[in-house]
Amino acid sequence: AQRVTQPEKLLSVFKGAPVELKCNYSYSGSPELFWYVQYSRQRLQLLLRHISRESIKGFTADLNKGETSFHLKKPFAQEEDSAMYYCALSGNNQGGKLIFGQGTELSVKP
Amino acid sequence: GAVVSQHPSRVICKSGTSVKIECRSLDFQATTMFWYRQFPKQSLMLMATSNEGSKATYEQGVEKDKFLINHASLTLSTLTVTSAHPEDSSFYICSAPSAASGNTIYFGEGSWLTVV
Numbered sequence: 369a370q371r372v373t374q375p376e377k378l379l380s381v382f383k384g385a386p387v388e389l390k391c392n393y394s395y396s397g398s399p400e401l402f403w404y405v406q407y408s409r410q411r412l413q414l415l416l417r418h419i420s421r422e423s424i425k426g427f428t429a430d431l432n433k434g435e436t437s438f439h440l441k442k443p444f445a446q447e448e449d450s451a452m453y454y455c456a457l458s459g460n461n462q463g464g465k466l467i468f469g470q471g472t473e474l475s476v477k478p
Numbered sequence: 479g480a481v482v483s484q485h486p487s488r489v490i491c492k493s494g495t496s497v498k499i500e501c502r503s504l505d506f507q508a509t510t511m512f513w514y515r516q517f518p519k520q521s522l523m524l525m526a527t528s529n530e531g532s533k534a535t536y537e538q539g540v541e542k543d544k545f546l547i548n549h550a551s552l553t554l555s556t557l558t559v560t561s562a563h564p565e566d567s568s569f570y571i572c573s574a575p576s577a578a579s580g581n582t583i584y585f586g587e588g589s590w591l592t593v594v
Binding site for chain 2: 452463469471
Protein backbone atom coordinates (compact mmCIF):
# COMPACT_ATOMS: atom_id res chain seq x y z
CA ALA A 369 0.00 0.00 0.00
CA GLN A 370 1.12 3.54 -0.69
CA ARG A 371 1.64 5.52 2.46
CA VAL A 372 3.51 8.60 3.62
CA THR A 373 4.19 9.08 7.32
CA GLN A 374 5.26 12.26 9.03
CA PRO A 375 5.64 11.32 12.69
CA GLU A 376 5.79 14.83 14.10
CA LYS A 377 2.63 16.90 14.11
CA LEU A 378 4.43 19.95 15.51
CA LEU A 379 8.09 20.89 15.55
CA SER A 380 9.12 23.96 17.46
CA VAL A 381 12.66 25.37 17.26
CA PHE A 382 14.44 28.62 17.90
CA LYS A 383 15.73 30.84 15.13
CA GLY A 384 19.15 29.69 13.96
CA ALA A 385 18.69 26.13 15.16
CA PRO A 386 18.91 23.18 12.76
CA VAL A 387 15.67 21.65 11.57
CA GLU A 388 14.81 18.15 10.40
CA LEU A 389 11.28 17.23 9.41
CA LYS A 390 10.90 13.49 9.10
CA CYS A 391 9.16 11.64 6.31
CA ASN A 392 8.96 7.92 5.70
CA TYR A 393 7.15 6.26 2.86
CA SER A 394 5.84 2.90 1.78
CA TYR A 395 5.60 2.09 -1.89
CA SER A 396 6.33 -1.00 -3.94
CA GLY A 397 8.26 0.55 -6.79
CA SER A 398 10.22 3.72 -7.48
CA PRO A 399 8.16 6.67 -6.35
CA GLU A 400 8.83 10.32 -6.79
CA LEU A 401 9.01 12.21 -3.49
CA PHE A 402 8.12 15.83 -2.84
CA TRP A 403 8.01 18.36 -0.05
CA TYR A 404 5.25 20.95 -0.17
CA VAL A 405 4.92 24.00 2.08
CA GLN A 406 1.76 25.82 3.06
CA TYR A 407 2.25 29.23 4.63
CA SER A 408 -0.58 30.73 6.63
CA ARG A 409 -3.57 31.55 4.42
CA GLN A 410 -1.69 30.65 1.24
CA ARG A 411 -1.91 27.81 -1.22
CA LEU A 412 0.29 24.76 -1.22
CA GLN A 413 3.64 25.36 -2.93
CA LEU A 414 6.24 22.92 -4.14
CA LEU A 415 9.39 23.19 -2.06
CA LEU A 416 11.50 20.28 -3.29
CA ARG A 417 11.29 17.23 -5.48
CA HIS A 418 13.84 14.48 -5.06
CA ILE A 419 14.71 14.15 -8.72
CA SER A 420 15.90 17.74 -8.98
CA ARG A 421 18.28 17.44 -6.02
CA GLU A 422 18.31 21.19 -5.50
CA SER A 423 18.27 23.36 -2.41
CA ILE A 424 15.36 25.77 -2.03
CA LYS A 425 15.31 28.43 0.69
CA GLY A 426 18.17 26.57 2.33
CA PHE A 427 16.19 23.33 2.59
CA THR A 428 17.51 20.03 1.30
CA ALA A 429 16.13 16.52 1.27
CA ASP A 430 17.81 13.27 0.34
CA LEU A 431 15.97 10.18 -0.72
CA ASN A 432 17.18 7.17 1.26
CA LYS A 433 15.75 4.12 -0.45
CA GLY A 434 17.17 1.74 2.15
CA GLU A 435 15.37 3.50 4.96
CA THR A 436 12.47 4.62 2.72
CA SER A 437 12.89 8.12 4.04
CA PHE A 438 12.92 11.62 2.59
CA HIS A 439 13.67 13.87 5.53
CA LEU A 440 13.72 17.64 5.05
CA LYS A 441 16.62 19.54 6.58
CA LYS A 442 17.77 23.07 7.05
CA PRO A 443 20.90 24.00 9.02
CA PHE A 444 19.67 27.34 10.36
CA ALA A 445 15.93 27.92 10.72
CA GLN A 446 14.42 31.35 10.10
CA GLU A 447 11.18 32.76 11.49
CA GLU A 448 9.75 32.98 7.98
CA ASP A 449 10.11 29.20 7.69
CA SER A 450 7.16 28.79 10.05
CA ALA A 451 4.52 26.93 8.05
CA MET A 452 2.91 23.54 7.46
CA TYR A 453 5.14 21.11 5.61
CA TYR A 454 3.79 18.13 3.73
CA CYS A 455 5.74 15.23 2.37
CA ALA A 456 4.10 13.63 -0.67
CA LEU A 457 4.59 10.68 -2.96
CA SER A 458 3.69 10.06 -6.56
CA GLY A 459 3.87 6.58 -7.97
CA ASN A 460 4.94 5.42 -11.41
CA ASN A 461 2.75 6.74 -14.23
CA GLN A 462 0.24 8.30 -11.87
CA GLY A 463 0.30 11.62 -13.69
CA GLY A 464 0.26 14.03 -10.77
CA LYS A 465 -1.75 12.03 -8.26
CA LEU A 466 -0.17 12.67 -4.87
CA ILE A 467 -0.40 10.84 -1.58
CA PHE A 468 0.30 13.21 1.29
CA GLY A 469 1.67 12.70 4.76
CA GLN A 470 -0.16 14.09 7.72
CA GLY A 471 1.87 17.27 7.72
CA THR A 472 4.23 18.83 10.24
CA GLU A 473 3.73 22.30 11.58
CA LEU A 474 7.08 24.04 11.92
CA SER A 475 7.19 26.89 14.39
CA VAL A 476 10.38 28.94 14.49
CA LYS A 477 10.59 31.16 17.53
CA PRO A 478 12.68 34.32 17.75
CA GLY B 479 4.80 29.97 -13.20
CA ALA B 480 1.56 28.24 -14.02
CA VAL B 481 -1.55 29.20 -12.10
CA VAL B 482 -4.51 27.20 -10.91
CA SER B 483 -7.47 29.17 -9.65
CA GLN B 484 -10.48 28.07 -7.65
CA HIS B 485 -13.82 29.77 -7.28
CA PRO B 486 -15.40 30.52 -4.94
CA SER B 487 -12.78 30.86 -2.23
CA ARG B 488 -15.48 30.70 0.44
CA VAL B 489 -19.07 29.55 0.27
CA ILE B 490 -21.79 28.97 2.82
CA CYS B 491 -24.77 26.86 1.90
CA LYS B 492 -27.78 25.40 3.64
CA SER B 493 -28.12 21.72 4.42
CA GLY B 494 -29.71 19.84 1.58
CA THR B 495 -28.62 22.20 -1.16
CA SER B 496 -25.90 21.69 -3.75
CA VAL B 497 -22.83 23.81 -4.27
CA LYS B 498 -20.39 23.94 -7.16
CA ILE B 499 -16.69 24.67 -6.91
CA GLU B 500 -14.67 25.49 -10.01
CA CYS B 501 -11.01 24.76 -10.70
CA ARG B 502 -9.34 26.46 -13.65
CA SER B 503 -5.88 26.20 -15.10
CA LEU B 504 -5.27 29.77 -16.22
CA ASP B 505 -2.29 29.52 -18.52
CA PHE B 506 -1.97 25.86 -19.37
CA GLN B 507 -4.14 22.97 -20.41
CA ALA B 508 -4.77 20.11 -18.04
CA THR B 509 -6.28 16.84 -19.21
CA THR B 510 -6.16 15.69 -15.62
CA MET B 511 -6.96 17.54 -12.42
CA PHE B 512 -7.15 16.28 -8.88
CA TRP B 513 -9.53 17.12 -6.05
CA TYR B 514 -8.49 16.94 -2.43
CA ARG B 515 -10.20 17.55 0.86
CA GLN B 516 -8.34 19.02 3.82
CA PHE B 517 -9.44 19.37 7.42
CA PRO B 518 -7.79 22.10 9.54
CA LYS B 519 -4.13 21.33 10.18
CA GLN B 520 -4.56 17.89 8.72
CA SER B 521 -3.42 16.18 5.60
CA LEU B 522 -4.86 16.48 2.12
CA MET B 523 -7.00 13.51 1.26
CA LEU B 524 -7.28 12.70 -2.42
CA MET B 525 -10.93 12.46 -3.39
CA ALA B 526 -10.85 11.91 -7.13
CA THR B 527 -9.04 12.32 -10.40
CA SER B 528 -10.86 14.47 -12.90
CA ASN B 529 -10.35 13.39 -16.53
CA GLU B 530 -11.14 15.71 -19.41
CA GLY B 531 -13.83 14.25 -21.60
CA SER B 532 -14.42 11.16 -19.51
CA LYS B 533 -15.61 10.03 -16.10
CA ALA B 534 -13.76 10.92 -12.97
CA THR B 535 -11.92 8.26 -11.01
CA TYR B 536 -12.89 8.25 -7.35
CA GLU B 537 -10.80 7.08 -4.44
CA GLN B 538 -12.08 4.35 -2.21
CA GLY B 539 -14.69 5.57 0.22
CA VAL B 540 -15.61 8.72 -1.72
CA GLU B 541 -19.25 8.82 -2.78
CA LYS B 542 -19.39 9.58 -6.47
CA ASP B 543 -23.07 10.49 -6.35
CA LYS B 544 -22.42 13.02 -3.64
CA PHE B 545 -19.29 14.60 -5.08
CA LEU B 546 -19.99 15.09 -8.77
CA ILE B 547 -16.99 15.95 -10.90
CA ASN B 548 -17.15 17.31 -14.40
CA HIS B 549 -14.13 18.10 -16.57
CA ALA B 550 -15.74 19.64 -19.61
CA SER B 551 -12.73 21.45 -21.04
CA LEU B 552 -8.96 21.37 -20.88
CA THR B 553 -8.92 24.26 -18.41
CA LEU B 554 -11.92 23.65 -16.17
CA SER B 555 -12.98 21.02 -13.71
CA THR B 556 -15.94 21.41 -11.37
CA LEU B 557 -16.78 19.69 -8.10
CA THR B 558 -20.43 19.74 -7.08
CA VAL B 559 -21.29 18.74 -3.54
CA THR B 560 -24.86 17.52 -3.72
CA SER B 561 -27.35 17.47 -0.86
CA ALA B 562 -24.75 19.00 1.38
CA HIS B 563 -24.61 18.20 5.08
CA PRO B 564 -22.64 19.93 7.86
CA GLU B 565 -20.10 17.09 7.84
CA ASP B 566 -19.23 18.08 4.26
CA SER B 567 -17.87 21.36 5.58
CA SER B 568 -14.21 21.38 4.71
CA PHE B 569 -11.45 22.94 2.63
CA TYR B 570 -11.46 21.63 -0.92
CA ILE B 571 -8.33 21.94 -3.03
CA CYS B 572 -7.67 21.13 -6.65
CA SER B 573 -4.40 20.57 -8.45
CA ALA B 574 -3.24 20.13 -12.00
CA PRO B 575 0.05 19.03 -13.58
CA SER B 576 1.56 21.29 -16.19
CA ALA B 577 3.27 19.38 -18.97
CA ALA B 578 5.06 22.53 -20.07
CA SER B 579 6.66 22.76 -16.62
CA GLY B 580 7.92 19.20 -16.51
CA ASN B 581 4.65 17.99 -15.02
CA THR B 582 5.07 20.20 -11.97
CA ILE B 583 1.85 20.05 -10.01
CA TYR B 584 0.18 23.36 -9.24
CA PHE B 585 -2.44 23.81 -6.56
CA GLY B 586 -5.41 26.07 -6.39
CA GLU B 587 -5.89 28.39 -3.45
CA GLY B 588 -8.61 26.20 -2.04
CA SER B 589 -12.30 26.68 -1.35
CA TRP B 590 -13.80 26.78 2.11
CA LEU B 591 -17.22 25.17 2.23
CA THR B 592 -19.43 25.68 5.27
CA VAL B 593 -22.75 23.88 5.37
CA VAL B 594 -25.21 25.27 7.90
